Amino acid sequence: MMRPTSRTLPRRLAALSATVLLAGALLVGCGEENDPEAADAPVVAETQTDGAGSDASPGELPDWAPEILTDGDDVTGLDFTDIAPLSDELLVAEVVTGDGPPVEQGQTITADYFGQLPDADAPFDESFSKEPFSAPIGVGSLIAGWDQGLVGVPVGSRVVMSIPSDLGYGDAGAGADIPGGATLFFVIDIIDAV
Secondary structure, three states, X not given: OOOOOOOOOXXXXXXXXXXXXXXXXXXXXXXXXXXXXXXXXXXXXXXOOOOOOOOOOOOOOOOOOOEEEEEOXXXXXXXXXXXXXXXXXXXXXXXXXXXXXXXXXXXXXXEEXXXXXXXXXXXXXXXXXXXXXXXXXXXXXXXXXXHHHHOOOEOOOEEEEEEOHHHOOOOOOEOOOEOOOOOEEEEEEEEEEO
């Protein structure tokens, strides 16, 4: 899919669903920011279920992660009250560790997601109230933060991610909802990987 421009992602037209808009936002390359060589950059990974790599105790979120608001299993919001200062590194924590095989580079993942900016009161997009999202992972089709942060995570997991601008949409941003330089937060449920 091509990078959104003023012609491909100008306004939220009634004919376009929110799912299509997110697919365009997630599948878009970030120009030089989505350099395939950047996919080899290190990831700060935190396994939430056992507290490894984190100051959080089992069952607690790390201090950089927002509180995840839910209705049943569906994510409905993120509360950024009392989070640590934003990081310029990719941060990933498994909130729930799945019992499936690890996601491999080149597989197509199916996932539910909830994306929100730390200074926003609502998501810039989400799929919990719609259909799950599917796309190849680790091959440059998605933003670099997803490509780097989700490979190796077991299917069935719920992860929370803090994605710095250079692994998201860079200085250009993405449409009206994601300004340039924005740190992105996602909660992602990995449903399948094939």
